[in-house]
Amino acid sequence: MIDPLTVLTIVLMASATYCTRIIGYLVLRNRTLSPRATALMEAAPGCVLISVIAPHFVADNPADLIAIAITLLAATRLSMLPTVIVAVAATGLLRHFIG
Template identity: 55%
Template sequence: MTILTILLMAFVTYCTRIGGYWLLNGRHISLRTAKVMEVAPGCVLVAVLAPDFASGKGADLLALAVTALAATRCSLLVTVLVGVGSGWLLRQVIPF
């Protein structure tokens, strides 16, 4: 069931991304709109992950700090990889 959920979430995410390209194909958008669309994936990621960080677990909070630091210095892809990796590693090392 978990794999099916992940696959369906990936499919819906793909559809929203391709849908945006399809709807805006050939249309001129303002610079401000383009900038908003560039940061939207990061905002969605934060909205999905924020409840886990509100748990108050030390490992999650430390992973959040590491990810925030990476976000100030790295691209979105690297930041996501650092966030996932540090979250996993710190949950293995810090039991609380």
């Protein structure tokens, strides 16, 4: 049985994510962004990704360190979505086979 607190946590996290997207849309829907603001908005997903994986730079798990190297290589060659897919796949496979 799934813990009700876990379900509540997931629902609240999804709601918070949805609200931030809707509020951003409502606030910016009738505005024209400057080139600088546009560049900032485009860079934000990358910043979030880095904040999630950055703690693993100090990890001592070989699978994580190899996955980071693969992710950095993919990031130099691919756009954001393929890089995320490569990163998730590499991490999952390496953790499964290396531990």
